[in-house]
Every structure is written in C-alpha cells, then in structure tokens.
Amino acid sequence: MSVRRPRRVRPGGAHRPGHGPDLGGARHRGVDGGSAPAAGDGGTALARAPRERAVNAALRGVRLTHRFGAATVLHEVDIAVHPGETVAVTGPSGSGKSTLLHCLAGILRPAEGEVWLGPDRIDGWSESRRTALRGSRLGFVFQFGQLLPELPAVENVALPLMLGGMRRAEAVTRAASWFGPLGLDGLEQRRPGGLSGGQEQRVAIARALVTSPEVVFADEPTGALDTATGERTMALLRDLVARTGTALVVVTHDAEVAARCHRTVVLRDGRAHPPVGRLVDGGVR
Numbered sequence: 001m002s003v004r005r006p007r008r009v010r011p012g013g014a015h016r017p018g019h020g021p022d023l024g025g026a027r028h029r030g031v032d033g034g035s036a037p038a039a040g041d042g043g044t045a046l047a048r049a050p051r052e053r054a055v056n057a058a059l060r061g062v063r064l065t066h067r068f069g070a071a072t073v074l075h076e077v078d079i080a081v082h083p084g085e086t087v088a089v090t091g092p093s094g095s096g097k098s099t100l101l102h103c104l105a106g107i108l109r110p111a112e113g114e115v116w117l118g119p120d121r122i123d124g125w126s127e128s129r130r131t132a133l134r135g136s137r138l139g140f141v142f143q144f145g146q147l148l149p150e151l152p153a154v155e156n157v158a159l160p161l162m163l164g165g166m167r168r169a170e171a172v173t174r175a176a177s178w179f180g181p182l183g184l185d186g187l188e189q190r191r192p193g194g195l196s197g198g199q200e201q202r203v204a205i206a207r208a209l210v211t212s213p214e215v216v217f218a219d220e221p222t223g224a225l226d227t228a229t230g231e232r233t234m235a236l237l238r239d240l241v242a243r244t245g246t247a248l249v250v251v252t253h254d255a256e257v258a259a260r261c262h263r264t265v266v267l268r269d270g271r272a273h274p275p276v277g278r279l280v281d282g283g284v285r
C-alpha cells in the first residue's frame with residue numbers, strides 16, 4: 001500500500017495563525033523546538049526516526065489502543081496524515097471511528113500507543129494542554145451542537161482566537177474575514193438558531209480553521225445535510241485544507257465523500273483495514 005504524498009508545503013507560503021483565510025498558497029509551520037522524538041522515547045520506529053521524518057507528517061497515531069471498561073474498542077491502529085492530505089475514516093457504526101478521532105485530537109488519552117503532532121508527542125500531555133491544542137494547532141468539526149446558541153455566528157468563529165488570548169475586536173475582524181470565502185456574507189450577526197444546517201456547518205468549519213490549525217478533524221460533517229449541501233460543504237472543506245496545507249481526517253459513512261479523499265482507512269471492530277500508513281523502518285508505506 002503506497003501513501004500518496006501531497007505536494008510539498010512551500011516555506012514561502014507563511015501564514016501566521018489567526019490571520020484570516022490565506023487561500024493563495026500552502027502555509028508552512030515552523031518547528032517550535034517542542035519535544036522532538038528522542039532515542040529511547042517510547043522505543044518505536046517513530047521515536048527512533050529522524051526528526052525530519054516526524055516533522056513531515058502533520059499527524060501520526062502509532063499502535064493506538066483504547067478501552068472503555070473491559071471492552072477494547074481500538075486495537076493497535078496506525079495512521080499518518082501529511083500536510084494537505086485528506087484521509088477518510090469509514091466503517092460500521094460502533095467500529096471505533098469517533099474514538100479514533102478523539103484519541104488523535106487529544107479529547108481522549110489512548111490506553112496505549114502514541115500520538116504525534118508534527119514533532120511533538122501529545123498523548124502524554126495534560127488535559128488542559130491537549131484542550132489548548134484544539135484551539136490552536138488542531139481544529140474539530142463536530143456533527144451536531146457545536147455552536148454556542150447565544151453567540152452571533154461571527155463570535156462563534158472568533159471564540160478560539162479569544163480563548164487563545166487575542167483581543168476581542170481583532171478576533172472578530174479576523175473571524176469575519178472567513179464569512180465571504182465560505183459564502184456566509186451577511187450572516188455574521190445571525191445566531192445559530194437562525195441559520196440553516198448547511199450554513200451552521202460552514203460556520204463550524206470556519207471556527208475549526210480560523211486558527212490555521214495543522215490538522216482538522218471532522219466527524220461526519222455532512223451527516224445532517226442533504227446530499228447536495230453535503231457535497232458542497234465537503235468540497236469547500238477539501239479545497240480549504242488543500243490550499244492552506246492543512247491535513248484533514250474525516251469520518252464519513254458516505255462513499256462519495258471517502259472517494260474524494262486521498263486515502264481511506266476502514267475500521268472494523270476497532271482494527272484498521274487495511275492498516276494504511278503502518279510504520280516501516282521509520283517511514284510510511
């Protein structure tokens with residue numbers, strides 16, 4: 001199984017977090033000197049891999065295992081996603097798709113295995129540190145109930161920026177700059193209750209992308225939408241991540257959505273079929 005590499009991220013396409021949509025070119029995120037893989041750190045091929053190898057992948061899950069009580073719902077799942085790449089996660093209900101996304105996004109700490117975000121191993125980070133990641137380097141699009149009903153749409157989008165310490169006026173201005181590209185012009189002050197399902201979903205996408213995350217996760221983002229709106233929403237999401245160099249991991253039951261992603265990982269009973277992205281000699285095949 002070969003991994004299709006997305007085009008390289010151009011260092012010239014620098015895009016600082018929170019600076020509005022940069023749809024003209026991929027952005028490069030520098031290494032911030034975080035916890036790079038070190039010899040003896042976990043003892044895996046990944047931990048022993050050259051730093052460049054780890055930096056090249058936006059995100060890696062290595063032998064991820066998770067249990068709820070006595071039930072093991074994820075079994076040694078390996079997954080790697082590169083900048084600008086889209087990976088679909090499919091499988092029957094209960095097969096572990098949401099659990100996998102939650103482990104990768106730091107919502108859950110896996111019982112075993114490793115999660116690497118660029119050069120940083122994040123699975124051991126504290127809950128508050130992992131939560132902070134979801135307002136900065138990671139974005140998450142949930143299927144339902146993701147917007148705060150009492151806040152206008154633009155403030156919903158601005159929220160991650162404000163939680164990251166940005167002044168309200170600046171955050172709202174930056175959030176508003178996403179409304180045009182997403183076809184939401186004029187809806188900035190509308191509360192979520194006054195938006196259609198598709199509009200709400202696009203606001204949620206804006207909120208997930210506003211911080212220029214390295215990886216965006218979407219758990220059945222089109223599940224509540226009619227086919228045409230779902231297709232438009234997915235096309236938009238794919239286009240945005242491709243242009244900004246963001247990696248996308250999307251859970252979907254929709255074969256059409258999966259077919260338009262670079263790769264598909266199928267989960268059955270918590271196991272990946274085929275085990276796409278399994279680590280071989282410190283690399284990915």
Ligand SMILES: Nc1ncnc2c1ncn2[C@@H]1O[C@H](COP(=O)(O)OP(=O)(O)OP(=O)(O)O)[C@@H](O)[C@H]1O
Pocket residue numbers: 068069073091092093094095096097098099100
């Ligand atoms: N908080 C929890 N406590 C106990 N069991 C859980 C919990 N969350 C999920 N599970 C179980 O873990 C398994 C995987 O659940 P998960 O939500 O990851 O499935 P899924 O593939 O996303 O399903 P769906 O397509 O229905 O959303 C299921 O058997 C589920 O019942």
Ligand SMILES: [Mg+2]
Pocket residue numbers: 097098099219
């Ligand atoms: Mg699910």
